[in-house]
Amino acid sequence: MSDVKRYHVTDAGLVEGQALGRINVVLGADHDRVTAERDALQQRLTAADERADVLEGLLRDINDAPGGSQFKKHIDAALNPAPGEPDRINGMIETVGGEYAVIIDRANSHYGWTFKKHPDGQWVSGRKATEREMIAARSHAQNTKQL
Template sequence: MSEPKVIYLGPACEADTGDGRTWAEDNPWPDCECGHGPVQYVLGETFNRIKAERDALQLRLNAADQRIDELINPARSEADDALVLIVDHQQFIAGEYEDLVDKASDFQDRAYALGIARGILRSAALNTPQ
């Protein structure tokens, strides 16, 4: 972003002097005892340019934030799923989750039956004359 060109109007306490308030391109006034300081002004066209630059940067920042959210959200949902599995597993181990126990028991029964069926088929295949 470019630096704006600033001009200064002398402190209000200068208004009572014979010359009145003066303009300057730098800030030549020391701190006044009265507490007044110079007023900074920026040209309108410079202000509009800087405002447009700021708005463009804000749009880019918003787009980048949205992209970051899009990339992070799937990871968050996977982490949430993993957390649910961990909690389910802990409850299963503790015996606190009846339907998980039933599902696991059913799975073990099917695996056992499948193992027996495979053993019978393998035995039959080995004992079959070729």
């Protein structure tokens, strides 16, 4: 999405930028453009979601057909992921309690970031890890054989 220019209202009129304690506005054309971009992205997301539903249905049909599929075990695993178990992330080292983690694999685009486990079981990125946290994560990975 494109950036929207923001303005604040002064006695002299509109001034580009935001100011605390002042009325901030955007131009109608910018708002309309960003709204159209959002709507187009939502349409693409809906279409992709519908396609995923159709493909999932086809996989179920193939798996349930007489004679089944030679890939039944893999299809079952893909269609029925274990509840509450997020996908493993390469290079992610979990703390002892499993509530926090740090990415220590340089090949991972999130290298050096901390994560916290959300109540739904998924990981949420936090902030850049300190050098001390990186050292502790590497040591913990070796001790617990997480890599």
